[in-house]
Amino acid sequence: MLAFDFFGATEGGLFDINATLPLMAIQVVALTYILNSLFFKPVGNVVEKREKFVSNNIMDAKNKLSEVEKLEADLLSQLQSARSEAQKIVSEAENESDKLYKEALELANNEANASKEKARLEIENQTSSARDQLFKQADDLSELIVNRLILEK
Amino acid sequence: MFFNSLPTNFAALEVGQHLYWQIGNIRLHGQVFLTSWILLGALLVFISLGTKKMENDPKGLQNLLEFLWDYIRDLARTQIGEKVYRDWMPFIGTLFLFVFVSNWGGALIPWRLIKLPSGELGAPTADINTTIALALLVSLSYFYAGLSNKGWRYFEYYVHPTPIMLPFKILEDFTKPLSLSFRLFGNILADELVVGVLVxxxxxxxxxxxxxxxxxxxxxQALIFATLAAYYIGEAVEEHH
Structure with a gap:
C-alpha cells in the first residue's frame, strides 16, 4: 500500500494526537525532577565547589603576589637608602682624609720651611761670626806684622 | 504511475502506523513509550554511573558529565540571564538531554530489527505527541517564569515597546509551541523517512x-529546541526599562 494515510484517519496517521501527549508531558516533568536530583544538583555542587576553590586559590595567590611585590619594593627602597647612606659615609670619609692629609702636609711644609729658615739664619750667623773672627785675626795678624816690622827697625 | 511500479513492501516504512495500547478509555502510542523508556533508562544508567563516585579531580564519565553540565549551564545562562538561570537549568537541560537522546537513539539503534505487530520503533521525537508535549511544557514554563518573576507586570511584555505589538505578541504565544513542535517533529521524521527510503x-x-x-x-535540533526554550523563558523574565 502506497497511500500514506497522513491525515484524517480515525485510526493512526502522522497527526494522531491522543493521550500519549499528556502522558509524555508528565514523563518529561518527572524526568526533570529525576535528572535534577541525579545529575544537575550533584554535578553542580562538585563543579561549583571546585570553581570556588580555584577562584579562592587565585585570589589567595594574587594577594600573596601583591604582598611579595610590596615587600620587594620595600626592600628595594631600603637597599637604595642604605646604598646612598654608604656612599655619603664614604665620601665624607674621603673628604675627611683629604682634609687631614692637606693639614698634615701643610704642617710638615711649615715645619720644614721653619727649620730651613732657622738653619739658614744659623749658617748666616756662623758665617758672619767666622768672618768677623777672620777679620779680627787678620787685623791681629796685621798688627803683629806691623809691630814686628816697626820694632825690628 | 512510477510509484505503483514499486514493490509493495515499500510500505514497510509504515508511516503513520502505531502500536496502540488501550488502557480503559484512553489509547496510547506504545512504540513511543517503549523507545523512550529504553533510551531514558540508558540515559539514567549512564548518569548514575557517572555520578556514583564524585571526586574533586574528575575522571572518565564524571568528566564527560561535568562537560555536559557546563555546556547546559552556559546555554541556560546566555539565554535566560544571570539572575534566574539556576531555576531553569534543570528544565532546559532535561529538554536538551531528552531530545538529544531520543534523536540519536532513534537514528543509531537499529530498531527495525525488532518487529512489532503494528507500527515500528523509532525516535520518540518523530511522534507529534512527544514534540507537542515538549512544546506545551515550554509554553507553560515561560508563562510561569514570567508570572512568578514579575507578577502581573509580565503582561507589560505584550505592549512593549508599543501597544501595536499586542496582537502579534498574542499570536506569538500560539506560534511558539507550534513552530517548536513541528520543527522537531518534521526534522526527525523527515530524517527517518529519507534514511528509510534510501535504505x-x-x-x-x-x-x-x-x-x-x-x-x-x-x-x-536538540540544541535548537533547548536554546529556543531557554530564549523564551529569558524573554519572559527579562526586565524592560
Whole structure:
C-alpha cells in the first residue's frame, strides 16, 4: 500500500494526537525532577565547589603576589637608602682624609720651611761670626806684622 | 504511475502506523513509550554511573558529565540571564538531554530489527505527541517564569515597546509551541523517512552519508529546541526599562 494515510484517519496517521501527549508531558516533568536530583544538583555542587576553590586559590595567590611585590619594593627602597647612606659615609670619609692629609702636609711644609729658615739664619750667623773672627785675626795678624816690622827697625 | 511500479513492501516504512495500547478509555502510542523508556533508562544508567563516585579531580564519565553540565549551564545562562538561570537549568537541560537522546537513539539503534505487530520503533521525537508535549511544557514554563518573576507586570511584555505589538505578541504565544513542535517533529521524521527510503532503494553505502547528516541534524535540533526554550523563558523574565 502506497497511500500514506497522513491525515484524517480515525485510526493512526502522522497527526494522531491522543493521550500519549499528556502522558509524555508528565514523563518529561518527572524526568526533570529525576535528572535534577541525579545529575544537575550533584554535578553542580562538585563543579561549583571546585570553581570556588580555584577562584579562592587565585585570589589567595594574587594577594600573596601583591604582598611579595610590596615587600620587594620595600626592600628595594631600603637597599637604595642604605646604598646612598654608604656612599655619603664614604665620601665624607674621603673628604675627611683629604682634609687631614692637606693639614698634615701643610704642617710638615711649615715645619720644614721653619727649620730651613732657622738653619739658614744659623749658617748666616756662623758665617758672619767666622768672618768677623777672620777679620779680627787678620787685623791681629796685621798688627803683629806691623809691630814686628816697626820694632825690628 | 512510477510509484505503483514499486514493490509493495515499500510500505514497510509504515508511516503513520502505531502500536496502540488501550488502557480503559484512553489509547496510547506504545512504540513511543517503549523507545523512550529504553533510551531514558540508558540515559539514567549512564548518569548514575557517572555520578556514583564524585571526586574533586574528575575522571572518565564524571568528566564527560561535568562537560555536559557546563555546556547546559552556559546555554541556560546566555539565554535566560544571570539572575534566574539556576531555576531553569534543570528544565532546559532535561529538554536538551531528552531530545538529544531520543534523536540519536532513534537514528543509531537499529530498531527495525525488532518487529512489532503494528507500527515500528523509532525516535520518540518523530511522534507529534512527544514534540507537542515538549512544546506545551515550554509554553507553560515561560508563562510561569514570567508570572512568578514579575507578577502581573509580565503582561507589560505584550505592549512593549508599543501597544501595536499586542496582537502579534498574542499570536506569538500560539506560534511558539507550534513552530517548536513541528520543527522537531518534521526534522526527525523527515530524517527517518529519507534514511528509510534510501535504505529501501539502495541498501548499500549510499544511505551512510545521509545517516551522518541525520545525526548532525538530530544534534542540532536538540540544541535548537533547548536554546529556543531557554530564549523564551529569558524573554519572559527579562526586565524592560
Amino acid at each position: 529501501f532503494l539502495v541498501p548499500l553505502v549510499l544511505p551512510i552519508p545521509v545517516m551522518f547528516l541525520g545525526l548532525f541534524t538530530s544534534a542540532i
